[in-house]
Amino acid sequence: MMAGSFHAAFPMGDPSRVGEARRHAALLAAECAFDDVAAGRLALVVTELATNLVRHAQAGRMWLSMRRERREVEVLAVDAGPGMHDVERSLGDGFSTAGTPGTGLGAVRRLADSFDVHSARSQGTLVLARVRAAGDAPAGAACVGAVSLAAPGELVCGDGWGFALDGPRAAVLVVDGLGHGPDAAEAAAVALESFSEDPFTAPRDLLERLHQSLRRTRGAAVMVLHCDADAGTVRSAGAGNVVARLVSGISDRSILCQHGTAGLKIRSPDETVTPWPDHALLVVCTDGIETRWKAEVLVPVLGHDPAIAAGLLARDHCRGRDDATVAVLRRKD
Structure with missing residues (x-):
């Protein structure tokens, strides 16, 4: 985790x-x-x-x-x-x-x-x-990286992200607490704690669990994704303005959330299954990042550490008025 x-x-x-x-x-x-x-x-x-x-x-x-x-x-x-x-x-x-x-x-x-x-x-x-401090980073079938920046003037960030890696499987959570500042950061922390309890619960069930956990907070936009390198699929469920894209040199496919705010009001969770093309980066962004960036900007960094791709999008496409997060996952070569 x-x-x-x-x-x-x-x-x-x-x-x-x-x-x-x-x-x-x-x-x-x-x-x-x-x-x-x-x-x-x-x-x-x-x-x-x-x-x-x-x-x-x-x-x-x-x-x-x-x-x-x-x-x-x-x-x-x-x-x-x-x-x-x-x-x-x-x-x-x-x-x-x-x-x-x-x-x-x-x-x-x-x-x-x-x-x-x-x-x-x-x-x-x-x-x-x-x-x-010591030793090598844990091995796994995926490389991960993320950049998360607080809104201007804030000392804490209302966004959060988490990865759980288990052999060929990876689970990803990106959460955007409603608004920004300490209360939004509290909502993000609650979502991450709930995610960490069992990150490989089916996405639709995990979204429902997050919804219940977030009821004591101001609520959040969330997206949960399960990536299987062996099957070549991404299963996902989410609510609110968190968007994911699968980007490679020849493909670009968006994965959207349903409407709603976890912790406040969502409809019965849907689960989507999306093919995961070879060499494609999974990129998950909160709405502090512009949504209409061109997939071609990531082509030069497809083989780099995912944090480089996250940093490039945060540098060039941060809106600059809200918390902003980019989480990136790719299969190891």
């Missing part, structure tokens, strides 16, 4: 924000019980990536989150340009466009337990680095 905390966002408009991001990363390291060595690796990763954003990027931002159950901190550095001319060359030691020693990205790749990067000329760059 993997339940996500939201990403704290740090705009990198001036050098003072580097220290701010590093201090927040230290708090996350303590939450994950990092030892001094792991905490030091994380501090260096954050410092190098944040400094790169200040020196080189346009509209640079750093997003920090943790996965407590994996004792892992995730760092996403995103920007709107200018992009790298040659990614592999930029990762090599000694290459610099600013007169520095040119060891930053190479050092980050060596220090991180997971690392990935995507860059497009004039569009920008996303760099992902995860640092874990």
Whole structure:
């Protein structure tokens, strides 16, 4: 079971924000019980990536989150340009466009337990680095990633997401508490707790259970999906403005929720079965993300860590006035 905390966002408009991001990363390291060595690796990763954003990027931002159950901190550095001319060359030691020693990205790749990067000329760059306390991430038949951002001015996020992985099966929940702020965050937490009790309950039954659990809250939009890599299917049920899409280089299929708000009023839950094409990403978004993004934007990142795809959509298609979440799942190669 993997339940996500939201990403704290740090705009990198001036050098003072580097220290701010590093201090927040230290708090996350303590939450994950990092030892001094792991905490030091994380501090260096954050410092190098944040400094790169200040020196080189346009509209640079750093997003920090943790996965407590994996004792892992995730760092996403995103920007709107200018992009790298040659990614592999930029990762090599000694290459610099600013007169520095040119060891930053190479050092980050060596220090991180997971690392990935995507860059497009004039569009920008996303760099992902995860640092874990110890050991490898649990194995499974699917790779998962998510980005969740609080509404502007809020200290908590009213969205939530969770993945449960069991061999070829995966269960996904994305929830959007009504409105935003602490009450919405409470609704999301209740939904995630109920989901974690038995995530592989049939989606229509799980939606009904979530509906009952959320009655003591302000309610939420929710979507539950069960993915079976062996059968090549996605079974789903949901209520409200959470939308899923299955996107590959040759296909794009939407999976919609029924009307209603879990915890307030929904009709008898329906369950949908959708074919899961080979190499297709399952992308689930709350309504803080624009719905009409083009499937082609994800084609260059189909083979990347799913968090790169989630970060790309959050960077380029966040509405900027509400909580926003993108959760992505793909089969392992």
